[in-house]
Amino acid sequence: MSTLREVELRPVGELVLEPRTASRSEAPLEQALRRLWRNKTALVGAAIAGLLILVAIFADVLAPQNPIASDQTHTFERPSRDYPLGTDQLGRDMLSRIVHGSRISLAVGVSSVLFALFIGVPLGMIAGFYGGRVDTVVMRLMDLILAFPIYLLAIILMIIFTPTAGLIGTIKVVGAIAIVRIPIYARLVRGSVLSIKEKEYIEACRALGVRDPSVLLHHILPNCLAPIIVTTTLGIATSIIVEATLSFLGLGTQPPTPSWGWDLKANVAFIHENPWLSLFPGLAIFVTVLGFNLFGDGLRDALDPRLK
Amino acid sequence: MRTYILRRLLQIVPTVLGITFVVFLMMRSVPGDPVVALLGDAYTEENAAQARHTYGLDKPILVQYLIWLGKLVQGDWGTSILSGRPVLKDVMVRLPVTLELIVLSMGVALIIAVPAGIIGALRQNTWADYTATSVAMIGVSIPEFFAGVLLLLVFSLGLHGALPSSGWVYLPGTCPMMVCGVSFLGNLQHVLMPAIALGIGRAALLTRLLRASMLEVIRTEYVTTARAKGLGERPVVLKHALKNALIPTITVMGLQVGFLIGGAIVVETLFAMPGLGTFGIDAIIARDYQQVQGFALVTAFAFVVINLVVDLTYSFLDPRIRYA
Numbered sequence: 001m002s003t004l005r006e007v008e009l010r011p012v013g014e015l016v017l018e019p020r021t022a023s024r025s026e027a028p029l030e031q032a033l034r035r036l037w038r039n040k041t042a043l044v045g046a047a048i049a050g051l052l053i054l055v056a057i058f059a060d061v062l063a064p065q066n067p068i069a070s071d072q073t074h075t076f077e078r079p080s081r082d083y084p085l086g087t088d089q090l091g092r093d094m095l096s097r098i099v100h101g102s103r104i105s106l107a108v109g110v111s112s113v114l115f116a117l118f119i120g121v122p123l124g125m126i127a128g129f130y131g132g133r134v135d136t137v138v139m140r141l142m143d144l145i146l147a148f149p150i151y152l153l154a155i156i157l158m159i160i161f162t163p164t165a166g167l168i169g170t171i172k173v174v175g176a177i178a179i180v181r182i183p184i185y186a187r188l189v190r191g192s193v194l195s196i197k198e199k200e201y202i203e204a205c206r207a208l209g210v211r212d213p214s215v216l217l218h219h220i221l222p223n224c225l226a227p228i229i230v231t232t233t234l235g236i237a238t239s240i241i242v243e244a245t246l247s248f249l250g251l252g253t254q255p256p257t258p259s260w261g262w263d264l265k266a267n268v269a270f271i272h273e274n275p276w277l278s279l280f281p282g283l284a285i286f287v288t289v290l291g292f293n294l295f296g297d298g299l300r301d302a303l304d305p306r307l308k
Numbered sequence: 309m310r311t312y313i314l315r316r317l318l319q320i321v322p323t324v325l326g327i328t329f330v331v332f333l334m335m336r337s338v339p340g341d342p343v344v345a346l347l348g349d350a351y352t353e354e355n356a357a358q359a360r361h362t363y364g365l366d367k368p369i370l371v372q373y374l375i376w377l378g379k380l381v382q383g384d385w386g387t388s389i390l391s392g393r394p395v396l397k398d399v400m401v402r403l404p405v406t407l408e409l410i411v412l413s414m415g416v417a418l419i420i421a422v423p424a425g426i427i428g429a430l431r432q433n434t435w436a437d438y439t440a441t442s443v444a445m446i447g448v449s450i451p452e453f454f455a456g457v458l459l460l461l462v463f464s465l466g467l468h469g470a471l472p473s474s475g476w477v478y479l480p481g482t483c484p485m486m487v488c489g490v491s492f493l494g495n496l497q498h499v500l501m502p503a504i505a506l507g508i509g510r511a512a513l514l515t516r517l518l519r520a521s522m523l524e525v526i527r528t529e530y531v532t533t534a535r536a537k538g539l540g541e542r543p544v545v546l547k548h549a550l551k552n553a554l555i556p557t558i559t560v561m562g563l564q565v566g567f568l569i570g571g572a573i574v575v576e577t578l579f580a581m582p583g584l585g586t587f588g589i590d591a592i593i594a595r596d597y598q599q600v601q602g603f604a605l606v607t608a609f610a611f612v613v614i615n616l617v618v619d620l621t622y623s624f625l626d627p628r629i630r631y632a
Contacts, residue, residue, distance in 0.1 A: 041445075147327055149607055151570020152588075156334050159592055241451045245574055248453050249589060261453075268457065268578065271473075275461050282454035290449035297445070 042298015048291025120185025128193030416507030425518025447512025562618030
């Protein structure tokens with residue numbers, strides 16, 4: 001309505017090219033971005049996710065102390081000015097551990113999903129596009145992974161990889177979660193490709209002699225992007241939960257590397273005397289997952305408003 | 309219908325075999341040797357070779373699997389390498405605890421999700437709807453173990469130990485051992501927090517799903533017809549709309565079994581419950597091959613059977629769905 005008024009109030013004769021609201025010629029991407037921008041909860045989610053990414057990047061600057069340095073003279077300190085979130089049984093500053101723990105959660109959440117995406121999407125595209133025996137082999141393999149309860153597979157994979165500390169330990173967790181998530185992308189993309197490849201414009205491409213890789217990459221992939229983007233954003237939230245769960249079971253990145261799931265588990269034993277020690281790492285996991293879930297939900301509504 | 313059920317029941321066999329075989333292969337590729345843990349200080353090359361021979365670990369992997377399978381057909385689930393106890397006995401002792409936990413958690417999920425989903429859909433874009441969807445979003449973002457910690461803080465610490473923070477009391481008549489705590493009230497007190505911790509995430513997910521499918525269903529013509537012919541709101545919603553809206557919800561509930569098994573491992577660990585979840589994770593970490601096989605067998609079986617039950621529920625909810 002406001003745009004209509006703006007257009008009407010212009011002096012007669014002035015060139016009116018583009019009213020500011022959605023016009024018929026507006027690209028679908030612009031429309032989606034406009035819908036996303038109007039969705040306040042999605043913006044809150046994006047802000048939380050963005051803030052956490054910044055915290056993870058600048059953890060060295062933001063953390064007041066070394067997250068793995070123990071101080072036996074300051075064990076189980078209550079939250080105070082010196083230790084805003086208290087200290088644990090080894091006298092380590094909880095705020096510093098939570099700030100640094102964001103790196104593991106976000107690194108595993110984002111990398112495992114990207115890893116699964118880069119393997120699962122091509123597999124699903126090839127299976128759906130070529131069909132026949134390729135499809136059977138790829139999809140039966142995916143079905144085999146999907147037949148497993150997700151946590152059972154991730155736990156056994158972590159036992160095979162042997163959990164360790166540091167970067168290598170983190171890469172192992174990324175690998176275990178990615179393997180579990182590959183079939184999700186393969187199935188999703190295969191389904192989309194099966195319907196898209198029957199469209200007339202794909203037939204036209206083929207008739208014009210466009211090669212298969214080019215058809216897949218330039219004509220089919222762009223049309224599968226919306227569900228891939230939504231699955232990826234919501235998948236980060238799930239992966240963060242799986243990482244925290246593995247850490248909680250003692251199978252994630254090993255100490256002394258700070259990890260929210262591990263810190264929560266380690267401090268549950270002291271919950272009667274020092275409840276905040278379990279509370280803060282749990283809250284950190286919750287807020288991060290909530291951020292990505294809110295943003296993912298908003299993206300889904302923006303990219304496919306029919307689903308709202 | 310009967311042919312379909314029979315065919316699906318037959319399909320359970322290869323799926324369960326596939327899962328147990330893959331688990332068998334994966335566990336054999338885990339670094340470490342259970343014989344080392346078994347022998348401890350008594351470890352010598354000679355003793356280790358003897359122990360491996362006793363447990364058949366010196367044979368090729370495929371032969372080991374076939375031996376395990378052959379014994380399984382005869383009702384022998386094998387004997388734990390580390391504890392020396394029959395695996396079937398251990399599984400039977402622990403299975404009721406996990407079953408009770410999972411069934412109650414699904415009950416908790418449904419008690420919350422069905423009214424919340426219906427109210428959310430019927431009063432779309434009102435405060436009731438916003439509350440239902442916001443609480444559901446919070447629910448899906450809370451991992452089971454953090455929900456458990458919050459419940460511990462409120463009910464175990466905040467209310468001066470109103471509910472016990474760990475352990476287990478069996479229902480009367482279900483004590484699987486010579487001596488165990490038995491009490492109906494005690495059982496309820498012990499299972500309440502774990503069931504809520506496990507059910508809350510599922511409740512949130514089902515609320516979102518049920519709300520979305522109810523929104524779709526209440527706009528269909530047959531619901532308008534039901535209203536037009538003078539039916540009250542209650543039968544329209546409960547008899548006509550809810551039944552159809554439940555179909556996708558039931559599908560997701562079936563798919564959630566995998567998550568529930570994982571969730572049971574976590575919740576049982578947090579509340580120190582003697583269930584199948586703690587049995588499985590302890591066996592996997594200790595590399596107790598026979599126990600892991602037993603755990604994988606039960607898990608795979610539960611997974612496929614529940615998916616079959618879900619498929620069969622469709623035709624009850626929607627008589628148009630017929631299986632040939």
